[in-house]
Structure formats: C-alpha cells, structure tokens
Amino acid sequence: MTGARFITSRIYRGSVYGARHPLSIQRVPAVTDLAVTLGWLGPGRMLTSPRAKPAALTGFHTSRYVAALMAAEAAQHVSPEVRDRHGLGTLSNPVFAEMYRRPATAVGGGMLAAELVADGGVVHNPGGGQHHAMPDRAEGFCFLNEPVLTIRRLLAMGLKRVAYVDIDAHHGDGVEAAFPGSERVRTISVHEARRWPFTGALGDNAGGAAFNLPVGRGFNDTEFALVLEEVILPAVADFRPDAIFLQCGADALAEDPLARLALSNRAHVATALALRALAPRLIVSGGGGYNPWSTARCWAAVWGALAGEVAPDRLPDAAEAVLRALHWHRKGIPDETLLTTLADAPREGPVRDDLRSDVAVLKARLRAVL
Structure with a gap:
C-alpha cells in the first residue's frame, strides 16, 4: 500500500456560494493551511486537483445539465426555465463565479484519487463529497455528484466492489439513487x-x-461507537470491497448549525482508521460542515491520522493563527478550544433504546445476507 496523499486546489480559496450562504466559509483552504503549518504535507503528499472535463461528467450527469451548468457560470444568470428544470440559481444552489469550475474540480480530485489508489493506498480529497446532486439537477448545495463519478471511475478501472460509507448528517440520497440493486x-x-x-x-x-440508519438528535460518541462496530464495519467487511469511499461530512459535529447531532471529531477519525484496515484502497472526501472551525479541525485531524501523524495537545502558533483568521457571517466568538486544539474532547453519553433497536434490525439484515 502506498503512502497517504492529499488533494487540494487554489479554486477553493476565496470561492463562496454567497455572503450569507452556509458555504460562505473557507473549508478546504483552512484544512490545507492547517496541515501545512503542522508539517503534515511534506514532499509528494500534496497534489493539485485537475478539473474534470465535461465529457467525464456525463458518466452520471446528463449532457444537457452539464451544458446548462457551464452556461450559467459563463452568464452569471439563469432563466426561470433552467432554474425549474435543473435547480440552478436557487437559494441552495445559487449562481456564483465558480459554480461550474469548483464542483468540476472536486470531481477531478475524486478521479485523480481513484487513479492514485489503483495499486492501493489512501487519498484525502476534502473538496469532494457532494452527495446530493442528481443526474439532471443540482440539490442540497451540490452541483455535481463527486462520489458517484469517483465510484464509477473505480469500477471502470476494473475493481469489482466498492463500499460507500456516509457519516454526513444528511442522507447521501444521490449516491444511493445512482446504484439501486447493485451487486458492485x-x-x-x-x-x-x-x-x-x-x-x-x-x-x-x-x-x-443500501443500509440506512437514521439517528436521533443528540447522537453522541458512545452511540456512534456502537454503530461503527455493529453496523458500519460488519456491513463493509461482509461486502469484501476492493475500495472504500468514506464521505466524511463534518456537519454531524456538535457545533454545526445545520444539524442537531453531537459527535466529536474523534468519531470521524475512528471511522477513517477502522475502514482503512478493511480494503487495500481508501478514498476520504469532505461533505457537509458549516462551522468553519469545527470543519477545518475535523478534516485536518482525519488527514493527520491517515498520514500517521500525531496531533499536538495544543496547536503551534502558526496553526492557531489559521483558525483565528477564519471568518463566519454568524455572530459570536468560538470556544477557545476550537482555536487552540485539533482533537475534540470525547462527547460520550447514554445509548438510547430506540437506537439499539434499529441497530438490531440492521444486524439481522446483515445475518440474512450472510
């Protein structure tokens, strides 16, 4: 297995969906800068993402939709007909300067990741993970479906089975819809x-x-550990995948404004490390995550763990400066721990009976599959 690689691009730096959109924050630049200041992106580890060509995008999206997306970026405007048909120019998926080039770069990063793990290895592509886009329509802040296109690239390379694990606070509907009834x-x-x-x-x-587990508000680290050990890992191991794609959305963290879950970033790190042992190839993407400090810390912590680095108890001054320089249109000053540390304190709690019951349902289904 080759060493871990990290994919980034300058297109994310300064690019926002709008001044008050949840994706007005700088996520990939912050993760990249944290990793650089920590010395975790040495020679050969960091690669620049290419931009996927339009023809590659039609591996999932319709040519009409790709053309509409490119035209919307060029004109910085969409007609009512395009808005209704393709979901472009909405509050969730607005017109902005890089609305085609940015998601196409995320897809290019995913496809590069697939190539990099051809002979085994681990790649972190924090700019990827857009799991809601449909073939002919933008949905849920996602203009293109990077996970679907990356998984299809892995299959086209000759891999027999790919397991997709999604721990984002929002269901990965676009990815599930792309592979109904699939044995691969x-x-x-x-x-x-x-x-x-x-x-x-x-x-x-x-x-x-598909295996789906909707969880209740306040979902904590103790509950997640149960789900990881009794649902996620068995469901992956039973499938015997040639590659695993982890959509590592950070909106399940307690600080996120668009969900009501209560995880620490230790859950994300634990998932990435546990999955790494189950297949020769692992691709980890970003996804949701709308608090700039918790998201940057989470994805940087995941990268450090995958790269075999040890996070310091307190961040060095240069890394702390990266976090203190972040801006958010929401009022309020983050807790000091979000500015000075990388790993969250554990957020443990009771395991609720309804979760145990739902886990038992999925375990029974897994036994039936076996």
Missing part, C-alpha cells in the same frame, strides 16, 4: 432522522444495495 456498490449511510432530504429510512435498502 454497497452504500451505508448514518444520518440525522427527519432532516433534509428526508430519505434514507431504516427500511429503505435500494433493492438490497
């Missing part, structure tokens, strides 16, 4: 119940290809 792709999603897009119910299995 298994999707496993743990997400907040009764949260947009309101899909991914416990009984939804996408023709046998």
Whole structure:
C-alpha cells in the first residue's frame, strides 16, 4: 500500500456560494493551511486537483445539465426555465463565479484519487463529497455528484466492489439513487432522522444495495461507537470491497448549525482508521460542515491520522493563527478550544433504546445476507 496523499486546489480559496450562504466559509483552504503549518504535507503528499472535463461528467450527469451548468457560470444568470428544470440559481444552489469550475474540480480530485489508489493506498480529497446532486439537477448545495463519478471511475478501472460509507448528517440520497440493486456498490449511510432530504429510512435498502440508519438528535460518541462496530464495519467487511469511499461530512459535529447531532471529531477519525484496515484502497472526501472551525479541525485531524501523524495537545502558533483568521457571517466568538486544539474532547453519553433497536434490525439484515 502506498503512502497517504492529499488533494487540494487554489479554486477553493476565496470561492463562496454567497455572503450569507452556509458555504460562505473557507473549508478546504483552512484544512490545507492547517496541515501545512503542522508539517503534515511534506514532499509528494500534496497534489493539485485537475478539473474534470465535461465529457467525464456525463458518466452520471446528463449532457444537457452539464451544458446548462457551464452556461450559467459563463452568464452569471439563469432563466426561470433552467432554474425549474435543473435547480440552478436557487437559494441552495445559487449562481456564483465558480459554480461550474469548483464542483468540476472536486470531481477531478475524486478521479485523480481513484487513479492514485489503483495499486492501493489512501487519498484525502476534502473538496469532494457532494452527495446530493442528481443526474439532471443540482440539490442540497451540490452541483455535481463527486462520489458517484469517483465510484464509477473505480469500477471502470476494473475493481469489482466498492463500499460507500456516509457519516454526513444528511442522507447521501444521490449516491444511493445512482446504484439501486447493485451487486458492485454497497452504500451505508448514518444520518440525522427527519432532516433534509428526508430519505434514507431504516427500511429503505435500494433493492438490497443500501443500509440506512437514521439517528436521533443528540447522537453522541458512545452511540456512534456502537454503530461503527455493529453496523458500519460488519456491513463493509461482509461486502469484501476492493475500495472504500468514506464521505466524511463534518456537519454531524456538535457545533454545526445545520444539524442537531453531537459527535466529536474523534468519531470521524475512528471511522477513517477502522475502514482503512478493511480494503487495500481508501478514498476520504469532505461533505457537509458549516462551522468553519469545527470543519477545518475535523478534516485536518482525519488527514493527520491517515498520514500517521500525531496531533499536538495544543496547536503551534502558526496553526492557531489559521483558525483565528477564519471568518463566519454568524455572530459570536468560538470556544477557545476550537482555536487552540485539533482533537475534540470525547462527547460520550447514554445509548438510547430506540437506537439499539434499529441497530438490531440492521444486524439481522446483515445475518440474512450472510
């Protein structure tokens, strides 16, 4: 297995969806800068993402949609007809300067990641993870579906099975919808119940290809550890994948404004490390994450763990300066621990009976598959 690689791009630096959009924050630049100041991106570790060509995007998206997205960026305007048909120019998916080039770069990063793990290895592509986009429509801040296109690239390379694990607070509906009934792709999603897009119910299995676990508000580290050990890891191991794609959305963290879960970033690190042992190839993407400090810290901590680095108890001055320089349109000053540390304190708690019951349902289903 080759060493861990990190993919980034200058296009993320300064690019925002709008002044008050949840993605007005600088996430990939902050993760990159944290990793650089910590000395975790030495020679050969950091690569620049290419931009996926339009023809590559039609591996999932319709040519009409790709053309509409490119035209919207060029004109910085969409007609009502395009808005209605393709979901462009909405509050969630607004017109902005890099609305085509930025997601196409995220996809290019995913496809580069697939090439890099051809002979084994680990790649972190924090700019990726846009899991809501549909073939002909933008949805949920996602203009293109990077995980789907990356997984399809892995399969086209000759891999037989790919496991997709999604720990974003929002259900990975676009990825699940792309592989219904598949014997080559298994999707496993743990997400907040009764949260947009309101899909991914416990009984939804996408023709046998998906395992879904909606969890309640306040979902804590203790509960996540149970889910990881009794659902996620067995569902992946049973599938015997050639590669694993981890969508590592940071909106399940306690500080995130768009969800009501209560995880620490230790859950994300534990997931990445545990999955790394189950297949020769691991691709880790970003995803949700709308608090600039908790998101940057989470993805940097995940990268450090994958790269075999040890996070300091207190960040050095240069890394702390990266976090203190972040801006957010929401009022308030972050807790000092979000500015001076990388690893969260554990956020443990009781395991609720309804979660135990739902875990038992999925375990029974896994036994039936076996």
